[in-house]
Amino acid sequence: MAEGRTAGGLDLGRFLRWDVVVAALLIVVFFGGAGLSPDFGNTDNLSFALGDLGEIALIALPMTLLVVCGQVDLSVASVLGLASALTGALWDAGWAFETIVPVVVLAGVVCGLINGLLVTRLGLPSLAVTIGTLSLYRGLAYVLLGTEAIAEFPQQYADLATTNVPGTPVPYPVALFVLLAIVTALVLHATGIGRSLFAIGAQEDAAFYAGIRVKRIKLVLFAVSGVVAAFAGIVYTLRYGSARADNGVGLELAVIAAVLLGGVDFDGGKGTLGGVIAGVLLIGLLRNLLMLNDVATEIQSIVTGLLLIVSVLTPRLITAAGQARARRRHRDPAAAPA
Amino acid sequence: MNAPAPPAPPRLALVNVSKSFGAVQALQGVTIELYAGEVHALAGENGAGKSTVVKTFAGVHRPDTGELRLNGEPVTFHGPADAQAAGVAVIYQEPTLFPDLSVAENIFMGRQPRTSLGRIDRRAMHAAAAELFTRLGVALDPRQPARGLSIADQQVVEIAKAISRDAQVLIMDEPTAALTGQEVARLFTVTRTLQQQGCAILFISHRLEEIFELCQRVTTLRDGRWIGSELLDGLTTDDLVHRMVGRELEDLYPKQDVTPGEVALKVSRLTREGVFTDVSFQVRRGEIVALAGLVGAGRSEVARAIFGVDRWDAGEVEVGGVGLPSASPTAAMAAGLALVPEDRRQQGLVMDMSIERNMGLTQLRSLRRASGPGPLISRRAERDRARDWATRLQLKFSRLGDAVGVLSGGNQQKVVLAKWLATEPSVLIVDEPTRGIDVGTKAEVHRLLSELAAQDLAVLMISSDLPEVLGMADRVLVMHEGRLVAEIPRDQATEESVMAAATGQLKGKAAA
Known part of the structure; x- marks a missing residue:
């Protein structure tokens, strides 16, 4: 995204630079990985790595909008699990898959609206609300399916989740992601709604005084987040061929990690979608690389965690260093003649 | 020297x-x-x-x-x-x-006198605070919480x-x-x-x-x-x-004489319980009407209710003859209202956002591209419009892409004015338009308000600056403890008459 310059605010240059840093890291990991293990660079592995990222990448899109707007939705992985359980339960009950999809997506809307209404009508902080619904929705998933696993979904749908778009190495879910990413980037960086999101995230009062419908925008965002999480739940179910209540446990943290790694400010008001896409890819490639080299999952989790801390810390260090440099620059010429 | x-x-x-x-x-x-x-x-x-x-x-x-x-x-x-x-x-x-601590605790934060058991000695602390207030010659209760x-x-x-x-x-x-x-x-x-x-x-x-x-x-x-x-x-x-x-300043209050036109803003018996009661007044096109009173008299609250930031409990607001719903800034804007709020940093501007984007924030709809996909914003239109207003208001800036927070207070206020004038309002409410801005910019803001009124805008100006009220207003409305207590025409408005009404020394009837 060439958006950085004017997207958010005061220290835009800093985020533009961070985007570049993430993109550079991405290239390093890519070529370093290819050198490290011969399987990494081949098309099959890359398209597997991409496909494996599908749900995280999809959910990261509305999450970016939410975080820019100063909100967060921690219930996404539970919505994904609930969607998966609902898909399984309905399929088990003999529903047609064509009917199941819209019903599950509608359930996602309802989950998102519940989050949104609690935040906008009751004025509760989204962090608290969605920690609550994270538990609630996961609980509902267990009510629906218990510890059962439902499998054997229709082949043509399973194929949609697992195979590539003909003639390309791109899995269908990734193609969908690319499409939605373009739409999201346009909304965030080129429409009035995007401008409103940055304004709400940076200074909610000023946005409200400017006639922006703050509550409505937040409500819609939570609903969209619910829809995308539910749809990702269907994709997840088909990809693994198994509907379970515990599908996607902990996935919300990977999503938020990717968003923050992409340079979006957790306090709202700053960030670019380009950065987030780079963040998602970086996390995906790193995971894949560690997996190929038989690194234990514990270590993978440590690496992701460290990367996240570095991503939040680095932009601040860059700023601090810049200020120190400016101070020295103004002191030195003065010190010399004295 | x-x-x-x-x-x-x-x-x-x-x-x-x-x-x-x-x-x-x-x-x-x-x-x-x-x-x-x-x-x-x-x-x-x-x-x-x-x-x-x-x-x-x-x-x-x-x-x-x-x-x-x-x-x-x-x-x-x-x-x-x-x-x-x-x-x-x-x-x-x-x-x-610290709002929840007492006055004395605030004074001695971190240095509270202790008893021999090491507990905070409240009696000694309150006595010490009382002594300080006596030295200063003010009457304050050391036990009272700072809140309020x-x-x-x-x-x-x-x-x-x-x-x-x-x-x-x-x-x-x-x-x-x-x-x-x-x-x-x-x-x-x-x-x-x-x-x-x-x-x-x-x-x-x-x-x-x-x-x-x-x-x-x-x-x-x-x-x-x-x-x-x-x-x-x-x-x-x-x-x-x-x-x-560094130069001679022209007249600080360049008020032009105008003949008021039709009623642009009509407020009837507006009430928000516990805040203001039964407030009725009108502002005509071409007029600058000042709303004076002490801090806490309910002036800003009336402005916020009219603009829809706060809801009202009873009464009506009409702009150009059309009634407004309660609590909708969006509807108020559509009807032609604009509010330059009291708190520039919190309510007026998004400090981290660029000058041009702050200016555009009130006109996101009209900045849409003429051609191409519907909802996309034209950056060129955004920038052109911002540059236009920056020139008109003589904004001092280096780049329109700079965060508005780097500007001085007076220039920030100009951005807030530009942001609202760009919506082409028929009624402009300004709340303390020159608070904390320098003399030079103050004169410019006054000239601008005067010119806008001469071009048929209705202006409602809330101000605690008495010379500004007297210098700029065609009529002065005065509030006292949530009620409108006086309406004073320009030729009768003096510091004495306005202050008498504002401090409640006037048994005047509410203005019609």
Whole structure:
């Protein structure tokens, strides 16, 4: 995204630079990985790595909008699990898959609206609300399916989740992601709604005084987040061929990690979608690389965690260093003649 | 231009200090000497470097070159704690007390007197606080929680805190900006008491008459440069303004005569329970109507309700004959209302966002591209429009893409005005339009309001600045304790008549 310059605010240059840093890291990991293990660079592995990222990448899109707007939705992985359980339960009950999809997506809307209404009508902080619904929705998933696993979904749908778009190495879910990413980037960086999101995230009062419908925008965002999480739940179910209540446990943290790694400010008001896409890819490639080299999952989790801390810390260090440099620059010429 | 210096070295002084932030030279060769027993004014327009001086004295900034001297000796303050230890106290425009602690606890925070068992000795603390207030000659209850204190009382608490720490130097950064006339008088009494006790005091205010009333010497800054330090005796307001702006200022209140047109804003029996009651008035096209009253009389609250930020419980608001729903800024804007709010930093602007985007925030719909996909914004239109308004309002900026937070207060206010004027309103409500902005910009804002009214805009102006109210308004509405108590036409409006109504000394009937 060439958006950085004017997207958010005061220290835009800093985020533009961070985007570049993430993109550079991405290239390093890519070529370093290819050198490290011969399987990494081949098309099959890359398209597997991409496909494996599908749900995280999809959910990261509305999450970016939410975080820019100063909100967060921690219930996404539970919505994904609930969607998966609902898909399984309905399929088990003999529903047609064509009917199941819209019903599950509608359930996602309802989950998102519940989050949104609690935040906008009751004025509760989204962090608290969605920690609550994270538990609630996961609980509902267990009510629906218990510890059962439902499998054997229709082949043509399973194929949609697992195979590539003909003639390309791109899995269908990734193609969908690319499409939605373009739409999201346009909304965030080129429409009035995007401008409103940055304004709400940076200074909610000023946005409200400017006639922006703050509550409505937040409500819609939570609903969209619910829809995308539910749809990702269907994709997840088909990809693994198994509907379970515990599908996607902990996935919300990977999503938020990717968003923050992409340079979006957790306090709202700053960030670019380009950065987030780079963040998602970086996390995906790193995971894949560690997996190929038989690194234990514990270590993978440590690496992701460290990367996240570095991503939040680095932009601040860059700023601090810049200020120190400016101070020295103004002191030195003065010190010399004295 | 230097005043003859008393023999003792100044308590605190900046000597030939320069300071820059990145490319911005905030101070250049500035010298200010604060002597014991004097009240020293610091004058300058917004952006002249006054805040940087305050922050250097307070230990927040360190000079790039030049010296900070304490009792004649060079010192370095590594942080606010050093400044405090050296006996420097700063009273800000809006103090930040702990609202849930008592007045006495706020004063002795971190230094509470203890009993022999090591518990906080409340009795001793309250007695000590009471003694401080007696010394200052004010009546405040040390047991009362800080929440609910007026800004004036909060400042007194801060001053008491400073004295209890044996502060020798008191820096007062625009302490009177949010005070009423009586509160200012009390603050001055307290300040003079401290002066007699040998404090060195630096006083900053945009109200020049206050400087002449309270201070003995003045240091003037312009664009970060030191213009001079001199005795105020023998200086006129015009002299001082001239030093501050570096040019002759035209009339501060350039009000043009107008013939009011049809009714643009009609407010009928508007009530918000516990805040304001039964407020009715009209504003006609071409008119500037001032809403005067003391802080807390409910003026801003009425403005916020009209614009839909707050809901109202009873009554009606009509703009151009069309009724507005309660609590919808969007509807108010669509009807042609615009509100320049009181709090520029929180309500008026998104400080981290660029100048052009702040200006565009109220017109996201009309900035859409003429061709191409519907909802996309045309950046060129956004920038062109912003540049247009920047030129019209003589905004001083380096790039339209810069964050609005880097502008001076006066220029920020121009961005807020531009943002609302660009919506082409029929009724403009301005809430304290010139608070905290320098004389030069103030005159520009007044001229702009006058011109807009002459072009048929209806203006409702809330202001605590009496000369501004008297100089600009065609009619003055006065509120007292949530009610409209007087309507005074321009030719009868005087400081006395407005203040009498504002303080409730008038048994007037509500304006129709």
